[in-house]
Amino acid sequence: MVLEYVTDPSDPRLTDYTRMRDVELRKSLEAERGLFLAEGEKVIRRAIGAGHPIRSVLTTDRWLASLRDVLGDATVYVVSDEVMAGVAGFPVHRGALASMERLPLPSVETLLKSLAGGPRRLLVLEDLADHSNVGAIFRSAAALGVDAVVLSPRCADPLYRRAVKVSMGAVFSIRYARMDDWFRGLAQLREAGFRTLALTPDQTATPLDAVALTERVALLLGAEGDGLSSHWLEEADEAVCIRMSAAAMASGVDSLNVVAAAAIACHDLMRSAG
Amino acid sequence: MVLEYVTDPSDPRLTDYTRMRDVELRKSLEAERGLFLAEGEKVIRRAIGAGHPIRSVLTTDRWLASLRDVLGDATVYVVSDEVMAGVAGFPVHRGALASMERLPLPSVETLLKSLAGGPRRLLVLEDLADHSNVGAIFRSAAALGVDAVVLSPRCADPLYRRAVKVSMGAVFSIRYARMDDWFRGLAQLREAGFRTLALTPDQTATPLDAVALTERVALLLGAEGDGLSSHWLEEADEAVCIRMSAAAMASGVDSLNVVAAAAIACHDLMRSAG
Numbered sequence: 006m007v008l009e010y011v012t013d014p015s016d017p018r019l020t021d022y023t024r025m026r027d028v029e030l031r032k033s034l035e036a037e038r039g040l041f042l043a044e045g046e047k048v049i050r051r052a053i054g055a056g057h058p059i060r061s062v063l064t065t066d067r068w069l070a071s072l073r074d075v076l077g078d079a080t081v082y083v084v085s086d087e088v089m090a091g092v093a094g095f096p097v098h099r100g101a102l103a104s105m106e107r108l109p110l111p112s113v114e115t116l117l118k119s120l121a122g123g124p125r126r127l128l129v130l131e132d133l134a135d136h137s138n139v140g141a142i143f144r145s146a147a148a149l150g151v152d153a154v155v156l157s158p159r160c161a162d163p164l165y166r167r168a169v170k171v172s173m174g175a176v177f178s179i180r181y182a183r184m185d186d187w188f189r190g191l192a193q194l195r196e197a198g199f200r201t202l203a204l205t206p207d208q209t210a211t212p213l214d215a216v217a218l219t220e221r222v223a224l225l226l227g228a229e230g231d232g233l234s235s236h237w238l239e240e241a242d243e244a245v246c247i248r249m250s251a252a253a254m255a256s257g258v259d260s261l262n263v264v265a266a267a268a269i270a271c272h273d274l275m276r277s278a279g
Numbered sequence: 280m281v282l283e284y285v286t287d288p289s290d291p292r293l294t295d296y297t298r299m300r301d302v303e304l305r306k307s308l309e310a311e312r313g314l315f316l317a318e319g320e321k322v323i324r325r326a327i328g329a330g331h332p333i334r335s336v337l338t339t340d341r342w343l344a345s346l347r348d349v350l351g352d353a354t355v356y357v358v359s360d361e362v363m364a365g366v367a368g369f370p371v372h373r374g375a376l377a378s379m380e381r382l383p384l385p386s387v388e389t390l391l392k393s394l395a396g397g398p399r400r401l402l403v404l405e406d407l408a409d410h411s412n413v414g415a416i417f418r419s420a421a422a423l424g425v426d427a428v429v430l431s432p433r434c435a436d437p438l439y440r441r442a443v444k445v446s447m448g449a450v451f452s453i454r455y456a457r458m459d460d461w462f463r464g465l466a467q468l469r470e471a472g473f474r475t476l477a478l479t480p481d482q483t484a485t486p487l488d489a490v491a492l493t494e495r496v497a498l499l500l501g502a503e504g505d506g507l508s509s510h511w512l513e514e515a516d517e518a519v520c521i522r523m524s525a526a527a528m529a530s531g532v533d534s535l536n537v538v539a540a541a542a543i544a545c546h547d548l549m550r551s552a553g
Contacts, residue, residue, distance in 0.1 A: 144536055144539070145535055147527050148533075148535050149524055150523075173536075265418070275524060
């Protein structure tokens with residue numbers, strides 16, 4: 006490790022970390038520099054384990070020791086709690102932030118080819134806007150045995166700070182790719198042998214737990230609020246739903262949030278994959 | 280409606296709404312005054328429908344019309360978008376906020392007595408700290424036919440602003456009560472005929488979807504991070520888990536977030552209740 010003590014929150018060496026609360030600023034900063042931020046010891050270890058090179062680490066004296074064994078020759082900026090809070094824009098409780106380099110994502114084609122025979126479970130996220138939701142869904146997908154995730158071109162970035170944090174690092178343990186053609190996206194999945202199931206709150210669709218699931222299944226999840234686009238709903242092989250309580254529907258509680266729906270759906274998919 | 284136009288964000292008439300981002304301030308303000316905030320037309324309508332009296336409404340000219348039919352003789356403070364953002368501390372997208380009065384909660388005993396015969400499903404939340412999680416869990420519980428929710432004495436408040444918002448108003452459609460004795464809490468549930476199941480990530484516990492569920496089941500969910508207390512784990516009739524992927528466990532993704540776990544569990548409970 007190369008330790009550098011920094012006492013000024015506006016020190017230019019800390020720009021990778023500046024104003025973490027500002028979503029727009031961070032999105033452009035991260036895209037421009039090809040970086041992302043990992044927060045807390047556990048997540049940083051997973052990011053390193055997944056092969057992401059370290060640009061630098063920002064931490065305080067108190068937390069430095071916990072990461073010493075994995076940091077190699079990385080540059081570590083050591084600051085006070087006050088400077089840490091000043092840089093981030095809020096108090097950072099987990100003690101360490103790492104600025105890491107992104108790795109090139111595989112194409113959807115490459116990803117699909119890498120999924121060899123046997124039952125395979127894909128999750129396909131269309132235009133989710135909320136990074137916490139994307140992170141939470143990756144965590145469920147990883148825990149429940151989903152083989153890979155495919156993102157629509159406009160879906161929120163799984164490596165954005167909040168997504169990484171909420172996923173607890175699961176974004177590093179499950180493979181994913183981003184479509185470059187939304188309109189043709191489902192056709193590409195079908196050509197690779199995946200049956201596409203569109204998840205909808207519509208209770209007249211087939212309940213997911215009653216569907217005879219084939220070997221290769223891609224479950225499509227739509228955006229918060231609007232759900233799946235009509236194009237994907239029409240293109241999909243079948244619309245499926247999660248059964249809800251009739252009493253709840255009658256009282257107007259007529260949908261689940263996307264994290265809850267994804268969890269139930271992944272659980273059903275795992276069960277059917279045996 | 281009594282319309283009052285307000286141009287100064289620090290006007291004392293707006294104190295119910297001030298600094299909504301400040302969790303500690305709001306918790307004390309809401310407790311002290313016995314109020315809570317509902318955000319957006321849909322949620323405000325549900326709160327009114329559940330019988331909560333309106334203290335006042337804060338909105339802009341543009342959104343006023345959408346609520347006109349339900350506001351009765353309520354006082355409505357009409358402000359510009361800028362004043363709205365100044366009061367809240369951030370831009371308010373849903374156009375209307377209502378300060379509403381809380382209603383007395385039933386005791387746990389009264390709540391349990393109100394659940395007559397037949398299969399009954401209770402969710403019991405122990406010390407959840409995150410209001411968004413509490414709101415999301417109420418939404419899943421309501422949609423998936425849970426009959427009622429019981430909160431531990433220290434569990435986060437379902438009527439806190441974020442919880443109400445994330446629940447989409449489901450906190451008004453499902454009955455709940457708060458225990459006043461954490462230590463004796465499970466005994467009280469058992470005495471009312473509920474079998475208590477402690478949900479744990481421990482994969483050596485009985486998978487929930489393989490448990491023969493009796494008529495009256497109370498599922499216990501623990502706090503983010505720490506999970507259930509050892510007291511409740513030991514006191515419960517049985518420990519249950521949600522099956523996770525063996526590969527995921529091996530790679531360190533060894534738990535679900537509490538919203539995902541609750542959704543899967545409620546779904547399993549609903550299925551077994553028929």
